[in-house]
Amino acid sequence: MKEVVFLKQIAFYGKGGIGKSTTVCNIAASLADEGKKVMVIGCDPKHDCTSNLRGGKEIPTVLDTIREKNLDKLNLDEAIEKGVISIDDIVYKGYKGIYCVEAGGPKPGYGCAGRGVIVAIELLKKMNVFETLGVDVVLYDVLGDVVCGGFAMPLRMGLANQIYIVTSSDYMSIYAANNICKGIKEFAKTGRIKLGGLIYNVRGSLDAEDIVKEFAKKLRTDIVGKIPNSFLIAEAEIEGKTVIEYAPDSEIASIYRDLAKKIYENKGGVIPKPLENEEILMIGRKIKERLKSFYK
16 A cells, blocks of 8 residues: 555535536646645536546546445445445546546435445545545546535535635625635634635626625635636637646647646645625625726
């Protein structure tokens, strides 16, 4: 068994549809190109977080595998000991050997959407997956609802060394980012969890970087990277690929590589100071005025 000298674990949060999975997969591909052993754990019940690392192909989720093997009522330790479930059942390889795991969710209409995250993390730990595979860095792609215990697992268990929040200049995206910061502040009591910064992902026609910078400053953090609009991102995803794989010599690929390097090498972080409701509303009004002038 290969011993892991230092395992860097990073969680990415953000409002649904903000481009979080796209960002995570491109960062993973960038790190893999640099020779890092990377694992991406998809913590969204839609279980499509890692598809761009595997040519658009989805993989069986941890919860689906447990259901198919009728392990719902079986103790996980017993299942592992008897070889009923193995690492190969839940970990799949993608671009440049990136290890891909999808937590999955319950059957529609049943159970907690975050249960897959809880079960997946518990199973990975019990099977010593990180140590066995010699992983250098784990990237958690988490749905932005830290109210749910499942989605808060990387925070509650102190798994992630750092948290990054993907946001645009859309009001609801900033609102969600502020709520995520409330969760980070709450769970930072463990002494390990820090906000590494915001990733500004430009969505739509409005690029209000100054407003996002103001928001970051109020949180006591920074924008660690800006991802501009690029048709190559959409083109790559249609092919089930990251930009790193699809257009490796492009400017947008270079931006992702720079962001990946900055995140991997960052050892700092802060406990954020979430904004009060009135402060968030003030930012919303600024966005509203910017949109009105933009469309005049």
